[in-house]
Amino acid sequence: xxxxxxxxxxxxxxxxxxxxxxxxxxxxxxxxxxxxxxxxxxxxxxxxxxxxxxxxxxxxxxxxxxxxxxxxxxxxxxxxxxxxxxxxxxxxxxxxxxxxxxxxxxxxxxxxxxxxxxxxxxxxxxxxxxxxxxxxxxxxxxxxxxxxxxxxxxxxx
Numbered sequence: 053x054x055x056x057x058x059x060x061x062x063x064x065x066x067x068x069x070x071x072x073x074x075x076x077x078x079x080x081x082x083x084x085x086x087x088x089x090x091x092x093x094x095x096x097x098x099x100x101x102x103x104x105x106x107x108x109x110x111x112x113x114x115x116x117x118x119x120x121x122x123x124x125x126x127x128x129x130x131x132x133x134x135x136x137x138x139x140x141x142x143x144x145x146x147x148x149x150x151x152x153x154x155x156x157x158x159x160x161x162x163x164x165x166x167x168x169x170x171x172x173x174x175x176x177x178x179x180x181x182x183x184x185x186x187x188x189x190x191x192x193x194x195x196x197x198x199x200x201x202x203x204x205x206x207x208x209x
Contacts, residue, residue, distance in 0.1 A: 053071065053128065053129060053130065053131060054070050054071040054129065054130055054131070055130075055131040055132070055133055056130070056131070056132050056133065056134075057133050057134060058134060059167065059169060059181050062164065062167045062181070062183065063167055065164045066164055066165070066166070066167065067163070067164070067165065068163065068164060069161055069162065069163045070129075070130070070162050070163065070164050071129040071130055071161075071162050072129060072159060072160070072161050072162070073124075073125035073126070073128045073129040073159045073160040073161075073162070074125075074128040074129075074159060075157040075158070075159045075192060076121060076124060076125070076157065076158055076159065077155060077156075077157050078113045078117070078118075078152055078154065078155065078156050078157075078158060079154070079155060080100065080111060080154050080155075082113075082117070083097050083098065083111060083112075083113050083114065083117065083154060084098055086113075086114055086116075086117040086120070087114070090114070090116070092114055092116075096108065096111065096112055097111055097112060097113070097114055098111065099111070100154070108151055108153060110153045110154050111153070111154045112151040112152055112153055112154065113151075113152040113153075113154070113156075115148035115199070118148065118152055118158065118189060118198060118199050119143070119146060119148075119199060119201060121158070121160075121189075122160060122187055122189075122201070122203050123140065125159065125160035125162075125187070125189070126160070126162070126185075126203075126205070129160065129162055130162060132207050134209060135180060135207040135208060135209055136208060136209065137207070137208045138205060138206065138207050138208070139205070139206050139208075140203070140204070140205060141182065141204040141205060141206045142204045143201050143202060143203055143204065144184070144201070144202035144204065145200070145201065145202050146199070146200075146201040146202075147199065147200050147201070148198070148199050149196060149197055149198060149199060149200060150191065150194065150196050150197065150198045151198070152191060152198050156191050156192065157191065157192035158189055158190065158191050158192070158198060159189070159190060159192075160187050160188065160189050160190075161187070161188040161189075161190065162185050162186075162187060163185065163186040163188070164183060164184075164185060164186075165184040165185065165186050165202065166182075166183065166184040167181055167182070167183045167184075168181060168182055169181050170182055170206060170208070178209075179208055179209060180206060180207050180208035180209050181206070181207055182204065182205070182206045182207075183204070183205050183206075183207070184202055184203070184204050185202065185203045185204075185205065186200070186201075186202055187199075187200070187201050187202070187203050188200050189201075
């Protein structure tokens with residue numbers, strides 16, 4: 053895990069791969085819970101019997117499930133000592149480049165693309181910073197990543 057102590061330390065890491073998260077196993081239970089939460093019950097995700105005869109020969113994770121795991125990956129890869137609250141501000145250039153079969157292990161690789169201070173408009177007081185991370189999500193044993201996205205995160209003091 054990489055712990056950042058200051059905005060200056062973050063800036064020194066621009067355009068570098070900074071950290072790699074722990075592995076996460078994508079279980080059928082997790083896939084089913086995501087299907088329940090989102091209403092996406094397509095058989096390729098939730099019906100192991102039918103999926104065994106389908107194009108992927110097993111159930112696969114929803115692309116948005118894979119994407120939604122970025123915060124969990126961040127929590128095992130990055131920490132920011134000087135801040136208290138974080139929010140997801142958005143995403144850029146999301147691509148799902150490979151399916152994630154049930155029980156696959158995935159992890160995120162984090163490259164810092166940009167960091168800038170956040171200020172209160174009325175006082176110009178610095179209240180935190182915004183970062184753009186290139187997140188490459190990879191599957192254990194595979195060369196091709198499963199997802200590549202730019203994650204925009206804000207941290208507040």
